[in-house]
Amino acid sequence: MQLAGKIKDLSEKYRSYTAEVLGKMIRVPGFSGKEKDRCEVIVKLCREAGFDEVYIDGLGSVVGRVGHGPKKLAFDAHIDTVEVGDRSQWKADPFGGNVTEDGLVYGLGSSDQLGGAACMIASGRILKELGYDGEFTIYYTFTVMEEDCDGLCWLYLIEEEGLKPDYIVSSEPTACRLFRGQRGRMEIEIQLKGISSHGSLPHNGVSAAYKAARAALAMEQLNEDLKPDQDNFLGKGSVVVSMMEVKGPSQCSVPDEARLYLDRRLTWGEDEEIAIGQVGDYITKALGEAPYKVYMPNYGKKGYKGTDFTQELYFPTWKTEEDSELVVSSRNAFKELYGQDLVPGPCVYSTNAVAFCGRHHIPTVIMGPGDVEACHKPNETTRINDLVTCTAFYAMLPYILK
Secondary structure, three states: OHHHHHHHHHHHHOHHHHHHHHHHHHOOOOEOOOOHHHHHHHHHHHHHOOOOEEEEOOOOOEEEEEOOOOEEEEEEEEOOEOOOOOHHHOOOOOOOOOEOOOOEEEOOOHHHHHHHHHHHHHHHHHHHHHOOOOOEEEEEEEEOOOOOOOOHHHHHHHHOOOOOOOEEEEOOOOOOOOEEEEOEEEEEEEEEEOEOOEOOOHHHOEOHHHHHHHHHHHHHHHHHHOOEOOOOOOOEOEEEEEEEEEEOOOOOEOOOEEEEEEEEEEOOOOOHHHHHHHHHHHHHHHHOOOOOEEEOOEEOOOOOOOOOOOEEOEEOOEEOOOOOHHHHHHHHHHHHHHOOOOOOEEEOOOOOHHHHHHHOOOOEEEOOOOOHHHOOOOOOEEEHHHHHHHHHHHHHHHHHOO
């Protein structure tokens, strides 16, 4: 196909440009909730690329637009990062954004998830150069606060800004593979009560610590008992006791309060009601009484714009069917470009898709540059070859999708 050849050639032509765009974003720190300066850089980069419209929404995310068709296609990249961690473990400046001799871009966020953002900007530039005038208005969302609360940014875009695309492509790192679903997750807090007494007379009290220990073992059993989804596409859910805290009047007292914090991963068919009910049932059986409280906390931090917008720490499971228009068109677009068929698989980590597909049921796929194995660790990199491939895919898809 002649168009595929043009797009491949332009993606290769802009190889150095895309890597440079990535480097410019890396060099401006953008920790979760503190992305203001990086967002200003992205606005400038989108305008320089010739986008038809660029603005910052009420929560702080950058939204770019190319085209004016009746249907809406969005590409998403979160542009916040985790903290640096122990800087002594980095071989070079984590904010250097340098290109290495072996074809990598080095720096914090290069894979997670600024590489995808760079491809989005480059693909928008290609579409403008090609004079794209198809049936899609294409939105490029450079979203904030994902590392703190995945999907919050998109709940705001959909529910407060009124942006609800027909299809969404997440550019999270997949090493240029195609994903069409992921397990959900939620956070659960368990509160247990005991009766305090002097440490020399423990028989006069009821230890919340021992209750917590039995509750933790009950969660271990629950984890073993969880079953995979019916078609075993996403696999089984899981539950992990990620934190325990015990309190009492003093170091010389039987503790009367305990708290357990759970990370619960949800497969297809599991939701927050099922998960909380299971936790309560297993702990009740282990303790011989119901726990004092089992609940799902809220996320309540404000971003750099100070906007008050919260959600429960519940991130639903999502899946786009293999025969859906978006999955089929994504496979066809890649085949037109590279002659290879991408067999879609599941994503193992959580993404903003928990909001736009999990909550709002917008058909979604994930494809982006870089490796999840490089994320959240020192010496993060992404391959420039991946940037070229994903840039071409993002530019091709609007021509194939119906």
